[in-house]
Amino acid sequence: MSTPTIGVLALQGDVAEHLRALEVCGARAVPVRRPSELADVDALLLPGGESTTIDKLLRAFGLMQPLRERIAAGMPAYGSCAGMILLADRIEDGMAGQQTVGGIDMVVRRNAFGRQVDSFEATVAIATIGGAPFHAVFIRAPWVESVSADVEVLARVESGPAAGRIVAVRQGTLVATSFHPEVTGDLRVHEYFVSLVREGAPSTAPASPIDTA
Numbered sequence: 001m002s003t004p005t006i007g008v009l010a011l012q013g014d015v016a017e018h019l020r021a022l023e024v025c026g027a028r029a030v031p032v033r034r035p036s037e038l039a040d041v042d043a044l045l046l047p048g049g050e051s052t053t054i055d056k057l058l059r060a061f062g063l064m065q066p067l068r069e070r071i072a073a074g075m076p077a078y079g080s081c082a083g084m085i086l087l088a089d090r091i092e093d094g095m096a097g098q099q100t101v102g103g104i105d106m107v108v109r110r111n112a113f114g115r116q117v118d119s120f121e122a123t124v125a126i127a128t129i130g131g132a133p134f135h136a137v138f139i140r141a142p143w144v145e146s147v148s149a150d151v152e153v154l155a156r157v158e159s160g161p162a163a164g165r166i167v168a169v170r171q172g173t174l175v176a177t178s179f180h181p182e183v184t185g186d187l188r189v190h191e192y193f194v195s196l197v198r199e200g201a202p203s204t205a206p207a208s209p210i211d212t213a
């Protein structure tokens, strides 16, 4: 699969930036709004936006069930911010009745950084990706409260009041980040995802059995 077709869920949120980033990384990137479009992609990116709205639109557009089925069947997916919330099996501080697509065996807390630090920027190192730490932009972001043994923690906040909180994870070919890599021009997360789509997940087991922030 030298040029995979990667969809960007285009119901709400910052779709155009992700389409561009994926194209630069060598994928064919297409917006996905309908079940027939989902059926045609090799992988899906779920962008930031508002997870409660995207949840409602997924159900209204008849995409929730097909998306759950594709993910259960092994389709790679990457979720940023609201997309991370949507890929979580369980959430905290969701709206009443809020559903997720699920797929990653983790608990994610919505708007976790609180009102004081609604949006902020921090440096975040992702050892698996390597190179210089990321300049990570968080916008009313979630964090990961806890993960199961099957989930690899890719990054944590390094300093400040939220130090130690998990902000990037991978389970198989499902990846999620609390931050928005599409706004900084640093395309290493998109490159990492495109390489997972091309090559599949590395077989190395995560280091620790249970990891709680």
Ligand code: GLN
Pocket (backbone or CB within 6 Å): 047, 048, 049, 050, 051, 052, 080, 081, 082, 083, 085, 110, 111, 139, 140, 141, 142
């Ligand atoms: N707070 C938003 C939510 O709950 C996520 C914000 C974002 O995606 N930038 O969905």
